[in-house]
Amino acid sequence: MSGIVRYGSYVPFNRIQRSAIGAGRGERAAASYDEDSASMAVEASREALRELPEGAAVDTVAFASTSAPYSEKLNAATLQAATNLPKSVTALDLGGSTRSGLSALLAGIDMASAGRTVLVAASDVVVGAPSGPRESGGGDAAAAFVLGGNGTEPIARLIGRASCTEEVLDVWKSPGMPFAKQWEERFGADVYTPLLVETFGRALADAGVSASDLSRVVLDGTNARVFRGFPRPAGIAPEQILDGLAGTVGRAGSAHAGLVLASALDGASAGDRIAVAVVADGVDVAVFEVTDAIDAGRPKHSVASWVESKRNDLAYTTYLKWREVLPFEPPRRPDPDRPAAPPMQRAERWKFGFLGSRCNRCGNTNLPPQRVCVVCQAVDDSTVEPYADGECRISTYTLDRLAYSLQPPVIGAVVDFDKGGRMLCQLTDVDPDNVGIGDELEMTFRRLYTAGGVHNYFWKARPKR
Amino acid sequence: MASKGICDRVAIVGMGCTKFGEHWNRSASDLLVDAVQEAYGSAGIEPDNVDAYWLGTTGSGISGLTLSEPLKIQYKPVTRLENMCATGSEAIRNAAYAVASGAYDLVMAVGVEKLKDSGFSGLTGSAPPGDGTESGMTAPANFSLLAPAYAEKYGVDLETMRDVLTKIAYKNHYNGARNEKAQFQREVPIEKINASPKVAGMLGIMDCSGVSDGSAAAVICRAEDAHKYNDNPIFIKALSFVAGPSEGAKRQDYDFTTFPEVVESARDAYVQAGIEDPREQISMAEVHDCFTPTELVLMEDLGFSPRGQAWKDTMDGRFDLDGDQPVNPDGGLKSFGHPIGASGLRMMYEMWLQLRGEAGERQIADPKVGLTHNLGGAPGRCVSFVSVVGL
Numbered sequence: 022m023s024g025i026v027r028y029g030s031y032v033p034f035n036r037i038q039r040s041a042i043g044a045g046r047g048e049r050a051a052a053s054y055d056e057d058s059a060s061m062a063v064e065a066s067r068e069a070l071r072e073l074p075e076g077a078a079v080d081t082v083a084f085a086s087t088s089a090p091y092s093e094k095l096n097a098a099t100l101q102a103a104t105n106l107p108k109s110v111t112a113l114d115l116g117g118s119t120r121s122g123l124s125a126l127l128a129g130i131d132m133a134s135a136g137r138t139v140l141v142a143a144s145d146v147v148v149g150a151p152s153g154p155r156e157s158g159g160g161d162a163a164a165a166f167v168l169g170g171n172g173t174e175p176i177a178r179l180i181g182r183a184s185c186t187e188e189v190l191d192v193w194k195s196p197g198m199p200f201a202k203q204w205e206e207r208f209g210a211d212v213y214t215p216l217l218v219e220t221f222g223r224a225l226a227d228a229g230v231s232a233s234d235l236s237r238v239v240l241d242g243t244n245a246r247v248f249r250g251f252p253r254p255a256g257i258a259p260e261q262i263l264d265g266l267a268g269t270v271g272r273a274g275s276a277h278a279g280l281v282l283a284s285a286l287d288g289a290s291a292g293d294r295i296a297v298a299v300v301a302d303g304v305d306v307a308v309f310e311v312t313d314a315i316d317a318g319r320p321k322h323s324v325a326s327w328v329e330s331k332r333n334d335l336a337y338t339t340y341l342k343w344r345e346v347l348p349f350e351p352p353r354r355p356d357p358d359r360p361a362a363p364p365m366q367r368a369e370r371w372k373f374g375f376l377g378s379r380c381n382r383c384g385n386t387n388l389p390p391q392r393v394c395v396v397c398q399a400v401d402d403s404t405v406e407p408y409a410d411g412e413c414r415i416s417t418y419t420l421d422r423l424a425y426s427l428q429p430p431v432i433g434a435v436v437d438f439d440k441g442g443r444m445l446c447q448l449t450d451v452d453p454d455n456v457g458i459g460d461e462l463e464m465t466f467r468r469l470y471t472a473g474g475v476h477n478y479f480w481k482a483r484p485k486r
Numbered sequence: 487m488a489s490k491g492i493c494d495r496v497a498i499v500g501m502g503c504t505k506f507g508e509h510w511n512r513s514a515s516d517l518l519v520d521a522v523q524e525a526y527g528s529a530g531i532e533p534d535n536v537d538a539y540w541l542g543t544t545g546s547g548i549s550g551l552t553l554s555e556p557l558k559i560q561y562k563p564v565t566r567l568e569n570m571c572a573t574g575s576e577a578i579r580n581a582a583y584a585v586a587s588g589a590y591d592l593v594m595a596v597g598v599e600k601l602k603d604s605g606f607s608g609l610t611g612s613a614p615p616g617d618g619t620e621s622g623m624t625a626p627a628n629f630s631l632l633a634p635a636y637a638e639k640y641g642v643d644l645e646t647m648r649d650v651l652t653k654i655a656y657k658n659h660y661n662g663a664r665n666e667k668a669q670f671q672r673e674v675p676i677e678k679i680n681a682s683p684k685v686a687g688m689l690g691i692m693d694c695s696g697v698s699d700g701s702a703a704a705v706i707c708r709a710e711d712a713h714k715y716n717d718n719p720i721f722i723k724a725l726s727f728v729a730g731p732s733e734g735a736k737r738q739d740y741d742f743t744t745f746p747e748v749v750e751s752a753r754d755a756y757v758q759a760g761i762e763d764p765r766e767q768i769s770m771a772e773v774h775d776c777f778t779p780t781e782l783v784l785m786e787d788l789g790f791s792p793r794g795q796a797w798k799d800t801m802d803g804r805f806d807l808d809g810d811q812p813v814n815p816d817g818g819l820k821s822f823g824h825p826i827g828a829s830g831l832r833m834m835y836e837m838w839l840q841l842r843g844e845a846g847e848r849q850i851a852d853p854k855v856g857l858t859h860n861l862g863g864a865p866g867r868c869v870s871f872v873s874v875v876g877l
Contacts, residue, residue, distance in 0.1 A: 353607045360618030368617040387736060389619065395736045417635055417742060419687035421627035423608050430686075433623040435631065437738045445621040445735055469618065477618035 023133040024175030026077050027167040029068025029320040030283040031061050032270055032327035034450035037335040044157035048333050049271030052146045052161040054343040054427035055449055055467040058086040059096045062142035063103040063466040065163035068320040070104055077173045079106055081132055081139040085115040085125040085275045088146045090476050100142055102373035103466050120301040122275035126166055127307055130179050133170040141166045145274025148344045150200040160271025164279030176318035181228020181308035185220040192243045210246035213300050218254045221298055224306035232256035236293040237263045237285045241278040242300030269328045284324035291315055330486040343427060354425045359473035375480050377442055378403040386442035412439040415460045420453055436462060436482050450483040461485050491758030492586045497712035497719040498704050500529025503835040506700035506823035507669040514546040514600040515556035521701035522557055522596060529705040529715045537590035538563040542577035542597040543827035545611060553596060570862025574830025575871035579725045581706050598701040599825035626694055628864035630687030632779040635742035640794040650797045651778040652679045655692050655820055658775060661807050662817025664847040669696040669823030693778040698823030702831035718842045723874040724758035726751040734866020747870040748787035759874040764789040769853035770840060772833035774861040775818040815848050833858035837875050
């Protein structure tokens with residue numbers, strides 16, 4: 022039976038306290054100025070792809086988001102390139118509703134049942150109108166799942182499902198609108214709650230389990246009011262409902278159900294049954310049963326560890342600047358050049374895959390890959406050396422207050438890899454006052470800047486999270 | 487393997503140099519006209535006498551037309567060249583080799599840069615279309631890596647290191663204050679240097695060279711013809727140029743306390759010029775003080791100070807105008823300003839003045855041998871030029 026083979030999550034380092042926005046308690050996750058939904062999807066996917074079981078070779082990539090960096094140009098291709106998946110993959114983008122994350126997961130399981138092995142990454146940068154509930158209640162995060170069928174050993178099998186689609190004006194955003202709008206929530210609750218109860222019941226029936234058999238229930242939707250009237254008619258006890266991370270992350274759009282499901286899997290034991298429901302433009306419900314493989318299938322980072330690793334003093338004006346809501350005085354430096362298509366194509370394995378080279382003659386590693394070895398000058402005699410997961414540390418560094426950045430100063434570091442090789446690269450997710458020579462780093466996929474509508478993706482280093 | 491050199495076979499018989507600074511009312515063409523006319527006059531020649539020209543500029547024009555058009559040069563060879571911040575020195579080197587070869591009898595090397603029209607802080611440049619993976623760090627950031635690395639390697643505490651950098655800036659402004667062509671002609675108090683707004687790492691604004699406009703030119707011929715044009719020519723003893731393989735940016739054993747490119751170009755130049763002890767034999771030097779720690783490291787790479795000792799020599803006043811081995815007597819890039827393509831020629835202009843006893847208030851007593859050093863790029867990834875000149 023098909024199901025989840027591996028999973029991963031990602032919560033960005035920065036949080037903004039809701040008190041800084043003047044909107045309630047807790048904090049929300051905020052993608053950094055150099056992150057977007059595609060780069061965060063890469064981070065979550067790296068978690069999910071790190072140690073695939075034998076027999077699981079991903080041949081399909083799906084990216085789900087309501088904040089895709091490109092509205093035309095396949096974002097899933099960025100994901101494929103940055104995770105070094107084969108070019109033979111089928112790749113697709115999904116969106117249009119924050120339900121798309123769970124929809125993609127269900128579609129991926131269907132594809133797995135047809136013999137495919139599917140990477141589904143859901144990711145969103147949720148930008149609400151200033152002072153509105155979407156701004157304070159939203160969050161930025163990503164979740165990724167590898168889905169497989171026969172021949173792979175899932176950590177959680179899909180044992181039941183049900184869907185409902187409703188043409189309703191709840192949340193909407195037309196092209197050109199800077200922010201999504203939402204109809205009066207009392208209306209949405211009255212429409213959705215009965216649909217949720219009914220669809221949830223069908224999913225349990227499909228799974229052949231009763232509400233009390235569920236160890237965890239993940240509830241997510243555009244309208245929190247919907248869930249008030251849900252547990253009692255559905256026969257769910259409050260303690261079955263998993264914390265929705267509202268106080269620590271915020272609702273991360275299409276990624277949110279996956280993120281909370283990941284946190285459920287982080288704490289799950291074999292035999293646990295987990296139901297996931299998303300209410301947006303209708304309802305999707307999936308019921309999973311956790312298998313014995315769960316302990317071998319957990320990612321390096323749990324959701325809780327991401328949540329714990331943070332800096333939460335982001336200023337509201339900085340946040341608005343990062344999200345391009347607030348115009349600001351640019352540095353007195355030229356705008357960065359738009360990266361050019363042919364050089365990016367030629368350098369794809371370096372720029373996206375972060376693959377260096379190792380000289381076959383002297384063993385030296387070259388970053389970026391070199392045709393002529395910098396040590397022994399051997400020509401065209403090297404093999405590919407992957408670096409994305411390479412252990413590395415700061416050899417020396419400087420704070421560059423002149424360089425163009427949305428978050429000056431740029432911290433430029435000479436980064437030396439334990440496996441050999443050096444590169445000069447920018448640090449990110451780092452406190453300039455708390456950085457030192459010898460600090461351990463890890464690489465992270467980022468959007469350096471956007472010029473001419475072209476997103477310039479490359480790798481940076483960050484202190485270990 | 488090394489360059490054979492052209493020691494004493496080529497002479498400089500005339501030079502011109504504009505004031506460096508923010509020339510809001512002068513174009514690159516205007517600056518070229520000014521510098522070249524001054525050089526013609528200095529050598530006592532007419533434009534017709536010059537057989538060929540080399541023009542160095544990094545971004546103020548392309549092709550020889552940048553020079554031939556404003557000067558109305560009459561159908562002669564004009565080569566435009568670029569080698570980052572060492573561009574001006576490359577114009578001298580290539581022009582000198584052309585007369586040494588016998589292909590021409592009298593040539594001119596010219597450099598120009600018009601930086602202040604961009605409206606931006608610091609240097610700007612147009613790179614070829616790229617893949618977007620460059621680090622994006624600015625020049626001050628790259629060079630700022632030198633200071634903490636040097637301090638750590640030689641056990642200099644960071645407070646002392648700050649004093650050393652400040653001393654270099656203070657010295658160069660002191661010298662520039664005695665130079666009517668310098669961009670900044672004022673001494674700058676120690677406290678002001680120490681408190682200048684931070685740009686990168688330990689470096690403040692006052693650790694950075696001046697961004698400016700300017701032009702300079704030299705008239706060059708074979709040594710045997712020199713006295714036809716000038717009673718007091720100066721002679722080229724060595725010209726050396728090195729482009730590194732960019733090892734420091736890629737190899738973990740590079741520690742940011744030296745420029746291997748400078749070490750090699752200095753070694754080559756000293757062989758050409760027959761210099762065995764640069765600390766004793768070089769009377770004075772104009773070096774590439776793009777940022778204060780660059781000058782510190784150069785003192786060791788050029789062999790003026792033993793390794794780990796340049797900071798002491800600097801503090802002891804060895805490189806002051808009245809010290810044993812004055813460095814950047816004209817104010818250097820720091821105070822004279824750094825219009826890229828013109829800087830190498832500006833360095834030579836100071837040698838021209840000093841060796842001929844024309845440096846006025848800055849005159850060094852009886853200099854015999856001068857050195858110019860010009861660098862382009864960043865620590866770990868650069869080009870380096872060294873010349874030795876004398877009487």
